[in-house]
Amino acid sequence: MIPRHFKLLLLGAAICAPIFSSAQKIKAPLPNWQNLDLKADGQFGISTEKAYNELLKGKKHVPVVVAVLDAGVDIKHEDLKKIMWVNPKETAANTTDDDKNGYADDVHGWSFLGSAKGSIQYDNLELVRQIRLGQAKFADPKNIAPTDKEAYKAYQKMVAELQGKIDKAKESSNNMLNVALKFNSMVSKMGSRNPSKKQFADYSPEDPAETQLQKIALENWGTGDFNNFMEEEIYGAMKHYREQLDYHFNINFDSRDTVGDNYADVNERNYGTGDAAGPAPDHGSHVAGIIAAVRDNDLGIKGVADDVAIMSVRTVPNGDERDKDVANAIRYAAANGAKVINMSFGKGYSSNKTAVDDAVKFAMSKDVLIVHSAGNDGKDNDKEPGFPNKFYEDKSGEAAAWIEIGASGYIDDETLAAPFSNYGKNTVDVYAPGVKINSTMPGSKYKEQDGTSMSAPVVSGLAALIRSYYPKLTALQVKEILMKSAVKVDHKVTVKNGDGKRKVLFSDICQTGGIVNAYEALKLAATY
Incomplete structure (x- = not known):
């Protein structure tokens, strides 16, 4: 799992060091910086506001379902409640599977992390x-x-x-x-x-x-x-x-009995509850807000997309997600109408990659774009792969409509690649803002967070925006547009190299050598 408290880890390391060195003072980000424009605003956002002002006024658009596979989403948040997905064929709290999809009371999504006994909050590492x-x-x-x-x-x-x-x-x-x-x-x-x-x-x-x-x-x-x-x-x-x-890290702790499934049976699908929020929806709420927090309500923040329904699929506990749950969550999202799936999680080991791969193949058959965060260990994913990933274990190829996202900062200098972000010339596709991103937190609160967990939903929001205004485009075409329209970075950036650092070209840390851009992507989409 991507660390949920990366900022705290950095803080602890800094103040516990034997030699107390002063931190470099850097300019603070502007509000909503991830949606701003580098030339107009001086911070390396993705030009979302420019796109709305210059390209999208008066244009027709359709709603797009985005599945957030995470710890849960606060469905009552002031900036999220209006954009939560509602299953139109399901009646709440009647313990009946009204739409016959195998999941009773899945009104706003589903949780594979619980049962009538309760909901899992913690789990082991894989x-x-x-x-x-x-x-x-x-x-x-x-x-x-x-x-x-x-x-x-x-x-x-x-x-x-x-x-x-x-x-x-x-x-x-x-x-x-x-x-x-x-x-x-x-x-x-x-x-x-x-x-x-x-x-x-x-x-x-x-x-x-x-x-x-x-x-x-x-x-x-x-x-x-x-x-x-x-x-x-x-x-x-x-x-x-x-x-x-x-x-x-506790070898004696195992919370799986709360779910009540046969964990060894990876083909088991119909377990869990309709609890789309769960006991600790901090991370998922933050992700959801970045994607689609209501833009015109004068509250809180502005999401990237303006016509999205957020489907919450509880998949990730405080600990490492389980492959069986990930596979079922992908299948659930794809089968129930999601056109973009955001996956802001990852781990170093996989117990059943084949099950996840099969679910990814199902999502590909349903024309779904999967957006995945590259990870926060400051490592080269080309050399140390994480899971899940787009490469099929059976060597049959890779998921074509899967896009892997690194995290960038707001200053266009050598610090542009976030120091915590994983990278990879062949395994990371593109970067997006992931430093000091202000977004929604449970209880109608807001907070800045760092991580590729934040950069992935920026891309999910942009993908949904493209699919909303250009609904005839396929998932593959949307990925192609995101890649082709990325703003190239023509200077070197600093990345971690073991215990040290090194300066590299941006094209050496991701396939596109750039950062996603809403304005350029929507201009390109109009030509398809």
């Missing part, structure tokens, strides 16, 4: 599930069959990888605890339990650590008070590491 299987298979290392020796080596490697993750999470958790204590000490010296931002700015640090903490607090303060900052940034990070240790 790595842990693989190790659990290995524990049973290799219970007696002295009696391993010769044919299983390579598998045993792979199992040992996974065990070592998990232990490394556990050690890192424990260290980070302890570091964040020390940071919290240091902040509390500073606040005590200020003589206030909840100092204002001005009080914090006026405080005179007593050592280099306090200097750095003061700087980071002021740069990440947000709109609330100090207690809000501590709750969101510091205690939020501590909670993240606790969740990793208690759930993600």
